[in-house]
Amino acid sequence: MRVSLLTNGPGELWGWVRPVAMELRRRGHSVSLWLLPCPFASGHEREAASLLGIDKLEGPSGGPDLWRAMADERTECVIQLGGDMMFGARIARSARAPLLCYTYGPKKGLKGARVFTAFPSQARAIPGARAIGDLVKDALLLDAAQPPERGCPTLPQEAPGREWAHPKEGFRVLFLPGSRPSIRHAALPWLAAARAALRVRLPRAEVRTLFPPFVPEAELREWDDAGLRPVRAPAGLVMRDADFALTQPGTNNFELMHCGVPSLVVAPESFLDLIPIAGLRGVLASLPLVGRGLRRAAAQRILNRWNGVIALPNRLTDRRVMDELYGDVTPEQTASRIAEDLSDAGGLARAREELLALSGQSGAAARLCDAIPAEDGAA
Known part of the structure; x- marks a missing residue:
């Protein structure tokens, strides 16, 4: 069977598409992958996608050429794993193929698609959705497979080495x-200051900084020169070695949850101008006089929607399973909170327990592929 996958951002590509593409290939299906326009893109999506062993790779591109090319796609099933649903609907309609979608939350264009999500609480918020587990957990298990599972794409090796000696x-x-890249550029001095402040409070703490695939060597050297010890390696290996993590809101919150790593999720107000916004609002947000106000309003809407929490695991439970800080947050305040959290051995143990309890079962990729209608039309 020919299956078309659509995705957009780096988290969706490596955390969702990778395990699904591998499962489809294992079952003998032909796989094409469309990289959609994305304001959150890292710029290295095509390079990463080329490791997946798929039969056809399109994009990232946009405009009329993309729209016309989608009408020519010949496929028997479309699976949307991130991005605007109008693209998946375009291919499905032209090819007269069923449309499946995996999403963490409600989005426009789900009508007419079979919808799947990770967790029961997410399914309750999406009409007609079925919870099948988190694809990110499957991706982490691929990272941790030793030796690597046959056909599993691997990342470039990190520099310097991954191993940590426990201090x-x-x-x-x-x-x-x-x-x-824009957020990493701003984060370098901010995190260097946080590390310096943490050393004052916890002199024996050892810091590593985890990077996604395909970050240039020159950038890694900058972080190494700043004392932040960059590591470029599979998340499923490095995260499990950590006692604690400092991160921002995003897919890696779920990666840390599945690895049982107590964490502090921080969203400093000073980074607000660097967060991309999709669509027309994104164009307006780039204007110098009104942009910051629009970004503040968008951030406040998100906080109101999720009862004032920013960490993804906290949204599943409406309580602080992960610690979090947002607003006018400084590196020094962040270091103090990390030191405070690390001083509470009982709290760390409870956090690990709760995070792993939320993790759920693996096998989401297999369950999603099981839902593909058979070629004769039977479910």
């Missing part, structure tokens, strides 16, 4: 600066 009477703290 005596200290902690292993993992920083995650994200996949977007």
Whole structure:
């Protein structure tokens, strides 16, 4: 069977598409992948996608050429794994193929699609959705497979080495600066200041900074020069070695949850101008006089929708399973909160327990592929 996958951002590509593409290939299906326009893109999506062993790769591109090319796609099933649903509907309608969608939350254009999500609480918020588990957990298991599972795409090796020696009477703290170059650029001095402040409070704490695939070597050297010890390696290996993590809102919140890593999720107000916004609002948000107000309003709407929480695991439970800070947050305040969290051994143990309890079962990719209608039209 020919199956078309659609995706957009780096988290969806490596965390969702990768396990689904591998499962489809294992079942003998032909797989094409469309990389959609995305304001959150890292710029390295095509390079990463080329490792997936798919039969056809399109994009990233936009405009009339993309729209016309989608009308010519010949496929028997469309699976949307991120991005605007109008693209999946375009291919499905032209090819007269069923449309499946995996999403963490409600979005426009789901009518007419079979919808799947990760967790029961998410399914309750999406009409007609079925919870099948988190694809990100499947991706982490691919990372941790030793030796790597046959056909599993691997990442470029990190520099410097991944191994951590457990510091005596200290902690292993993992920083995650994200996949977007503009935010990483701003985060470097901010995280360097946080590390310096943390060393004052916890001199024996050892910090590593985890990078996504295909970050240039020159950028890694900048982070190494700043004392932030960059590591470019599969998340499923590095995260499990950490005692604690400092991160921002995003897919890696679920990665840390599945690995049982107590974490502090931080969203400093000073980074607000660097967060991309899709569509017309994104164009307006780029204007110098009105942009910041629009971004503040968008951020407040998100907080109101989720009862004032920003960490993804906290949204599943409406309570703080992960610690979080947002607003006018400084590196020094962040370091103080990390030191405070690490001083509470009981709290760390409870956080690990709760995070792993939320993780759920693996096998989401297999369950999603099981839902593909058979070629004769039977479900």
